[in-house]
Amino acid sequence: MKTARATLRTPQRTDLTRQPRKLAGPACCPDCGAIFRRGRWRWEAVPAAAKAALCPACLRTRERLPGASLTLSGDFLAAHRAEILGRVRNCEQAENRTRPLQRIMAIAAAGKGVRITTTDAHLARRIGDALQRAYKGELEYRYNKDDKLRVSWCR
Numbered sequence: 001m002k003t004a005r006a007t008l009r010t011p012q013r014t015d016l017t018r019q020p021r022k023l024a025g026p027a028c029c030p031d032c033g034a035i036f037r038r039g040r041w042r043w044e045a046v047p048a049a050a051k052a053a054l055c056p057a058c059l060r061t062r063e064r065l066p067g068a069s070l071t072l073s074g075d076f077l078a079a080h081r082a083e084i085l086g087r088v089r090n091c092e093q094a095e096n097r098t099r100p101l102q103r104i105m106a107i108a109a110a111g112k113g114v115r116i117t118t119t120d121a122h123l124a125r126r127i128g129d130a131l132q133r134a135y136k137g138e139l140e141y142r143y144n145k146d147d148k149l150r151v152s153w154c155r
Contacts, residue, residue, distance in 0.1 A: 027053035031062075034100040041100050057101040057119040066105055066117035068124035068149035073113030076135065076155040081114075087134060088116060091127045121149040128153055 027036040028050040034041045034057075041055050060067060077084060085107065095102045102123040107116050118124045125141065128151040132139040137155025144150060 023051075023053055026050040029053065029055035029058055031055070031058040032100070043097070043100055055101060057103050060119045061103070061105050064105075066119065066148070068118050068121040068151065070116040070118065070124045070127055070151040070153070071110065071113055072116070072131070072153050073111075074137065074154040076137065077113060080135075084131065084135070085114070087130060088127050091130045092123065095123050095126055124149055124151045127151070 022039060023036050026047040026049060028034070028046050029036075029041075030052050032055060033043075033046075034055045035044050035046060035050065036042075036053065036055070037044070037047065041057075054062070059065075072084065088104070088107070092102070092104045099120075099122075102120045103118065104123070105117040105119055107114060109115075116124070116127070118127075128139050128141070131137070131153050135155055137153055140152045142150045142152070
């Protein structure tokens with residue numbers, strides 16, 4: 001027999017890229033070279049005592065588990081594709097300077113549009129906001145059942 005308490009509980013979602021606890025000491029990602037020190041990943045010189053540990057962004061990329069996706073579409077995109085993708089890359093570079101875990105995983109054609117997957121929802125939101133400020137159009141944010149952000153921009 002189910003109790004009221006059992007029916008109110010929601011299942012916990014597990015993020016496969018989250019480690020059960022913080023790394024004990026400094027670590028260096030062998031794929032990208034990011035350094036884990038003092039509780040966060042950063043770009044800096046490799047400490048002498050650094051162990052090898054894969055950063056969450058490289059793990060997401062390797063396992064093909066995007067944190068968010070961005071879909072670009074419309075006639076304006078077709079006419080200004082190189083310019084728009086340049087702005088997307090500039091947003092990624094600006095964010096990645098101080099936050100090494102925020103990266104673009106892939107940029108792929110999706111019908112007449114473009115689908116961009118990112119390692120983090122904040123980067124997808126920042127790219128969507130930048131496109132909206134620069135080119136206007138329609139911008140929409142949605143979360144799917146797995147709490148992954150889906151951003152759509154159309155013009």
